Amino acid sequence: xxxxxxxxxxxxxxxxxxxxxxxxxxxxxxxxxxxxxxxxxxxxxxxxxxxxxxxxxxxxxxxxxxxxxxxxxxxxxxxxxxxxxxxxxxxxxxxxxxxxxxxxxxxxxxxxxxxxxxxxxxxxxxxxxxxxxxxxxxxxxxxxxxxxxxxxxxxxxxxxxxxxxxxxxxxxxxxxxxxxxxxxxxxxxxxxxxxxxxxxxxxxxxxxxxxxxxxxxxxxxxxxxxxxxxxxxxxxxxxxxx
Numbered sequence: 001x002x003x004x005x006x007x008x009x010x011x012x013x014x015x016x017x018x019x020x021x022x023x024x025x026x027x028x029x030x031x032x033x034x035x036x037x038x039x040x041x042x043x044x045x046x047x048x049x050x051x052x053x054x055x056x057x058x059x060x061x062x063x064x065x066x067x068x069x070x071x072x073x074x075x076x077x078x079x080x081x082x083x084x085x086x087x088x089x090x091x092x093x094x095x096x097x098x099x100x101x102x103x104x105x106x107x108x109x110x111x112x113x114x115x116x117x118x119x120x121x122x123x124x125x126x127x128x129x130x131x132x133x134x135x136x137x138x139x140x141x142x143x144x145x146x147x148x149x150x151x152x153x154x155x156x157x158x159x160x161x162x163x164x165x166x167x168x169x170x171x172x173x174x175x176x177x178x179x180x181x182x183x184x185x186x187x188x189x190x191x192x193x194x195x196x197x198x199x200x201x202x203x204x205x206x207x208x209x210x211x212x213x214x215x216x217x218x219x220x221x222x223x224x225x226x227x228x229x230x231x232x233x234x235x236x237x238x239x240x241x242x
Contacts, residue, residue, distance in 0.1 A: 005135040006069040012127055013062035016055045019119040023052070030110045036170045045167065049179045050156055051098070054090035055120055058128065061087040069137055081139035081217060086149045088132045089210040095125030097202070101182065108171070132213060141217040149210040150203060157183070157199050 024046060031042045046052060061083050068076055076084070098121040132138070160183060167177040178184035188194035 002069045002136055005131065006066040008127070008131065009062040009066040009069070009135075012124055012131070013059040013066070015119050016059040016062070016124055019116040020052055020055055022113055022116045023120075026111055026113050026116075030108065031170075033110065034171065038168070038170065041167065042170070045177055045179070048160065048163075050090075050153070051094050051120055053156070054087070054094060055124075058087040058091050058124070065135075069135070074137065075139040076137045078139055078142070081141045082145040082148065084132065084138070085141045085145055085210060085213050085217065086152070088128050088213055089149050089206060090153070091125050091128045093202070093206050093209050095121050096205070102180070105181070133216065138217055141214045143214060143218075146207060146210045146214055150207050153206050154199075154203060157202075161195070 024043075027042065027046055028039070031039055036042055064080060065076070065084060068080060075081075098117075103121075160179060164178045164183070165176045168175055169177040174186075176184075176186070178187075181187050182198045183195055185191040185195050190197070
């Protein structure tokens with residue numbers, strides 16, 4: 001069982017890297033054909049997408065998780081459980097947001113890559129959730145990890161909103177560039193009010209998803225569910241000898 005899930009994690013990590021590489025290759029070709037003069041800025045924009053950043057992060061976490069499944073027995077160390085909870089939260093949330101809000105949006109001619117979109121937004125999110133639910137070795141994650149998981153998306157949104165007004169979109173000629181339409185105050189009659197509402201909704205969604213995943217980890221076989229038991233758990237996720 002451990003070997004099966006280790007192999008699955010390696011495959012999912014490679015699939016994420018391949019999908020990101022495929023998307024980057026398509027974008028580079030698109031930018032060149034369009035005659036963009038600031039390709040370096042385009043590349044920075046590409047890696048500014050939440051999906052791209054979290055996909056690469058999850059690919060690394062998948063690799064670490066696969067190694068631990070093969071190299072040791074028992075529960076994962078506590079820090080790996082927290083990393084897996086974060087990566088799974090981001091991947092699942094990204095999949096839900098894409099399929100609920102972004103799937104129907106038209107893409108520029110030359111950027112169509114259905115296989116990469118499905119890997120990033122559907123196949124891996126589903127597989128990641130199954131991995132969290134079924135893979136052996138999942139450690140009990142402390143509730144305080146939920147707060148840590150939410151920090152990164154909030155910082156990402158803040159940095160995006162600060163940077164976007166100063167980036168030229170060579171495709172439209174607008175002196176601003178936002179990675180997603182719901183973050184663009186120019187796309188909504190509500191302006192920044194609508195953006196703030198969307199950010200709040202996404203923060204709540206990420207918090208809720210993280211809380212559910214952490215809660216699941218704390219109700220696994222042999223895992224006590226009361227917070228007071230955290231004092232009896234060492235950094236490797238196991239109980240201290242008494």
